[in-house]
Amino acid sequence: xxxxxxxxxxxxxxxxxxxxxxxxxxxxxxxxxxxxxxxxxxxxxxxxxxxxxxxxxxxxxxxxxxxxxxxxxxxxxxxxxxxxxxxxxxxxxxxxxxxxxxxxxxxxxxxxxxxxxxxxxxxxxxxxxxxxxxxxxxxxxxxxxxxxxxxxxxxxxxxxxxxxxxxxxxxxxxxxxxxxxxxxxxxxxxxxxxxx
Amino acid sequence: xxxxxxxxxxxxxxxxxxxxxxxxxxxxxxxxxxxxxxxxxxxxxxxxxxxxxxxxxxxxxxxxxxxxxxxxxxxxxxxxxxxxxxxxxxxxxxxxxxxxxxxxxxxxxxxxxxxxxxxxxxxxxxxxxxxxxxxxxxxxxxxxxxxxxxxxxxxxxxxxxxxxxxxxxxxxxxxxxxxxxxxxxxxxxxxxxxxx
Amino acid sequence: xxxxxxxxxxxxxxxxxxxxxxxxxxxxxxxxxxxxxxxxxxxxxxxxxxxxxxxxxxxxxxxxxxxxxxxxxxxxxxxxxxxxxxxxxxxxxxxxxxxxxxxxxxxxxxxxxxxxxxxxxxxxxxxxxxxxxxxxxxxxxxxxxxxxxxxxxxxxxxxxxxxxxxxxxxxxxxxxxxxxxxxxxxxxxxxxxxxx
Amino acid sequence: xxxxxxxxxxxxxxxxxxxxxxxxxxxxxxxxxxxxxxxxxxxxxxxxxxxxxxxxxxxxxxxxxxxxxxxxxxxxxxxxxxxxxxxxxxxxxxxxxxxxxxxxxxxxxxxxxxxxxxxxxxxxxxxxxxxxxxxxxxxxxxxxxxxxxxxxxxxxxxxxxxxxxxxxxxxxxxxxxxxxxxxxxxxxxxxxxxxx
DNA sequence: TGTTAACCGAGACGGTACGTCTGGTCTTAGA
DNA sequence: TCTAAGACCAGACGTACCGTCTCGGTTAACA
Numbered sequence: 001x002x003x004x005x006x007x008x009x010x011x012x013x014x015x016x017x018x019x020x021x022x023x024x025x026x027x028x029x030x031x032x033x034x035x036x037x038x039x040x041x042x043x044x045x046x047x048x049x050x051x052x053x054x055x056x057x058x059x060x061x062x063x064x065x066x067x068x069x070x071x072x073x074x075x076x077x078x079x080x081x082x083x084x085x086x087x088x089x090x091x092x093x094x095x096x097x098x099x100x101x102x103x104x105x106x107x108x109x110x111x112x113x114x115x116x117x118x119x120x121x122x123x124x125x126x127x128x129x130x131x132x133x134x135x136x137x138x139x140x141x142x143x144x145x146x147x148x149x150x151x152x153x154x155x156x157x158x159x160x161x162x163x164x165x166x167x168x169x170x171x172x173x174x175x176x177x178x179x180x181x182x183x184x185x186x187x188x189x190x191x192x193x194x195x196x
Numbered sequence: 197x198x199x200x201x202x203x204x205x206x207x208x209x210x211x212x213x214x215x216x217x218x219x220x221x222x223x224x225x226x227x228x229x230x231x232x233x234x235x236x237x238x239x240x241x242x243x244x245x246x247x248x249x250x251x252x253x254x255x256x257x258x259x260x261x262x263x264x265x266x267x268x269x270x271x272x273x274x275x276x277x278x279x280x281x282x283x284x285x286x287x288x289x290x291x292x293x294x295x296x297x298x299x300x301x302x303x304x305x306x307x308x309x310x311x312x313x314x315x316x317x318x319x320x321x322x323x324x325x326x327x328x329x330x331x332x333x334x335x336x337x338x339x340x341x342x343x344x345x346x347x348x349x350x351x352x353x354x355x356x357x358x359x360x361x362x363x364x365x366x367x368x369x370x371x372x373x374x375x376x377x378x379x380x381x382x383x384x385x386x387x388x389x390x391x392x
Numbered sequence: 393x394x395x396x397x398x399x400x401x402x403x404x405x406x407x408x409x410x411x412x413x414x415x416x417x418x419x420x421x422x423x424x425x426x427x428x429x430x431x432x433x434x435x436x437x438x439x440x441x442x443x444x445x446x447x448x449x450x451x452x453x454x455x456x457x458x459x460x461x462x463x464x465x466x467x468x469x470x471x472x473x474x475x476x477x478x479x480x481x482x483x484x485x486x487x488x489x490x491x492x493x494x495x496x497x498x499x500x501x502x503x504x505x506x507x508x509x510x511x512x513x514x515x516x517x518x519x520x521x522x523x524x525x526x527x528x529x530x531x532x533x534x535x536x537x538x539x540x541x542x543x544x545x546x547x548x549x550x551x552x553x554x555x556x557x558x559x560x561x562x563x564x565x566x567x568x569x570x571x572x573x574x575x576x577x578x579x580x581x582x583x584x585x586x587x588x
Numbered sequence: 589x590x591x592x593x594x595x596x597x598x599x600x601x602x603x604x605x606x607x608x609x610x611x612x613x614x615x616x617x618x619x620x621x622x623x624x625x626x627x628x629x630x631x632x633x634x635x636x637x638x639x640x641x642x643x644x645x646x647x648x649x650x651x652x653x654x655x656x657x658x659x660x661x662x663x664x665x666x667x668x669x670x671x672x673x674x675x676x677x678x679x680x681x682x683x684x685x686x687x688x689x690x691x692x693x694x695x696x697x698x699x700x701x702x703x704x705x706x707x708x709x710x711x712x713x714x715x716x717x718x719x720x721x722x723x724x725x726x727x728x729x730x731x732x733x734x735x736x737x738x739x740x741x742x743x744x745x746x747x748x749x750x751x752x753x754x755x756x757x758x759x760x761x762x763x764x765x766x767x768x769x770x771x772x773x774x775x776x777x778x779x780x781x782x783x784x
Numbered sequence: 785t786g787t788t789a790a791c792c793g794a795g796a797c798g799g800t801a802c803g804t805c806t807g808g809t810c811t812t813a814g815a
Numbered sequence: 816t817c818t819a820a821g822a823c824c825a826g827a828c829g830t831a832c833c834g835t836c837t838c839g840g841t842t843a844a845c846a
Contacts, residue, residue, distance in 0.1 A: 112311035164360030173317040192388040507700035556752030565709040584780040
């Protein structure tokens with residue numbers, strides 16, 4: 001009885017969808033993620049609350065989809081043959097996503113919110129993180145095959161050491177790494193993973 | 197017209213203070229940080245809401261103080277002379293804090309909340325993080341002086357590489373590192389910082 | 393930044409409205425006007441506080457409307473041709489309203505509250521008092537035209553002398569007039585206003 | 589245990605008592621009775637809340653005592669031998685008390701409050717009303733003995749008819765009677781009570 | 785081309801937590 | 816022992832959001 005029948009995606013209004021996603025990012029940028037309420041989002045997007053809740057489970061889900069759609073940060077590696085340069089490009093892309101005037105606040109907010117909402121956390125992991133880690137692993141596997149890394153280089157550890165400083169700094173309110181700091185990180189990690 | 201004349205610390209009721217802090221941790225453990233409300237905390241602690249707001253600015257501030265007081269995770273390094281072992285002890289202590297049945301949920305919650313509330317974030321940084329980083333730097337400086345690390349080893353990078361994986365995994369809902377994974381991290385970092 | 397966009401009366405839930413008004417009178421009767429809180433009213437009426445505040449400005453406004461709707465005391469005069477009898481009927485009706493088990497406490501309470509809240513006082517005057525005074529004046533004007541009263545009988549004074557003892561006794565916690573006392577009042581006033 | 593032993597009146601600080609009473613009237617005049625809180629009263633009078641509650645049961649009791657002490661309105665009749673003039677003097681005194689810049693707000697407030705607080709209501713009746721009604725009855729009895737009133741004139745009715753319009757007008761937010769209106773009331777009542 | 789199902793905006797609803805305020809009690813230290 | 820100062824518990828206040836719901840109006844697929 002209470003169960004709302006699954007809505008028909010065919011008939012979904014794309015205008016309402018886009019307005020909701022766009023407005024969500026705008027409002028995060030202006031007010032900060034926390035201060036964005038579904039009520040206000042609905043009014044400003046010219047959309048009804050029921051419509052939002054018909055298609056998304058929460059504010060976080062809206063913002064996550066908006067971020068994903070906005071194509072934040074490069075997904076695929078631009079491969080130049082220079083491993084350090086390629087890592088630098090990817091890490092810089094991630095940092096830029098967090099500092100982007102429009103996307104940054106939404107991204108930080110949704111990540112923090114994901115720590116409270118397990119469903120949202122899972123979605124973030126799957127939609128934002130996993131594809132980029134897969135790309136990262138691809139690139140690293142090639143480097144390992146090329147002999148740029150030790151043949152038994154542990155890619156999970158590599159992913160952690162390279163990416164984690166960004167998240168730690170987010171979480172502890174330290175300033176995010178700049179280019180030269182990223183280079184230091186990369187050099188340290190490559191040294192740790194170097195052959196013999 | 198914020199009346200808020202600063203309250204007189206001399207006359208503070210220690211009983212109310214302790215009850216509030218204890219109950220805050222208990223409720224975080226039982227319900228999760230998010231689900232703890234100041235109303236419910238006040239009732240269960242047998243304390244009035246006004247008293248809570250007289251001494252703390254928010255739920256997060258209460259929980260932070262409770263965690264700090266509970267002496268979560270070792271502050272000082274136990275120095276054995278074996279650097280890898282000492283780092284392992286400290287990092288294990290941190291991971292244990294996050295997985296502790298009583299403190300873990302409070303700690304995770306307050307860290308996530310700190311990402312929304314800048315004041316709280318600053319307090320976390322100062323009360324929880326900074327003292328431990330100082331201890332860490334002490335230990336690392338000794339190791340550098342002993343020649344266990346390169347004479348130009350960058351301790352900021354070292355701190356990031358060693359601690360950050362824990363925070364990244366928290367943030368992305370990955371499982372926290374276990375002992376053997378921590379050992380891997382430590383070995384990689386020590387290799388990156390090794391002399392010559 | 394009073395958001396308060398005027399609510400849409402068309403879509404008002406009559407069920408919630410009735411439950412609120414009914415419960416307000418019940419609670420006044422049981423607990424006394426002062427002890428009724430909006431919180432408790434909302435819970436007992438099965439209505440949210442927001443709904444109450446959406447449609448009424450205060451507890452007093454709810455109770456006033458409940459009283460008005462309950463049709464306390466006869467509004468129109470029942471005209472029998474016998475002036476003294478008609479006045480007796482009306483005054484008795486007023487006294488009965490104040491002693492009514494269900495309405496009395498609400499009515500006394502809202503009148504007293506109106507002395508503190510000017511807006512409420514004005515509403516009481518307009519919704520409860522003015523229509524009855526108009527009816528009273530109609531009846532008295534007819535009596536004056538009939539020669540039952542002096543041609544220059546002052547109806548304002550008449551209204552005061554006849555009704556005021558009830559209010560004075562309310563205010564000073566004297567017992568309210570009974571039938572025979574009302575008759576005395578009426579006889580005195582009619583004598584004072586009698587034609588030459 | 590909870591029972592506070594009756595305080596020793598001998599040792600009562602008269603300075604605190606006077607400051608409390610004076611400040612109570614001042615604050616009623618400035619802010620209105622409702623807006624005066626015991627907290628604010630204590631602070632402004634330089635007196636502690638505990639001291640206030642030791643000697644008075646409520647804000648209303650303080651204000652009532654302040655009014656009584658301020659000797660509002662003439663208690664005794666000034667007897668000139670002219671009954672209408674004497675009544676006019678007394679009624680004018682009462683109206684003046686209600687419109688007095690300093691005492692009026694306190695008096696109106698405490699009267700309204702007395703309708704909620706039965707104990708306060710009783711005290712008002714005994715301290716403020718009863719003595720004046722006794723004086724009134726004295727004067728009226730003399731007039732009856734003098735033959736100015738009918739020998740069977742009902743003094744209770746007389747008191748009601750003469751005084752009640754003031755209270756009704758207070759309660760219904762009508763303007764208080766002015767001199768000429770008081771004269772009309774007096775003339776009507778004297779006519780109703782006139783011999784034969 | 786008319787019917788109809790499901791969308792849509794609007795916004796009222798029951799809940800619930802917020803942070804503030806007031807009332808009345810209790811504790812502490814000083815006179 | 817009384818006082819000033821003020822912390823304390825209790826709980827009401829009015830506001831803000833939440834997520835659900837009901838209402839007409841509109842739109843698009845099917846008849």
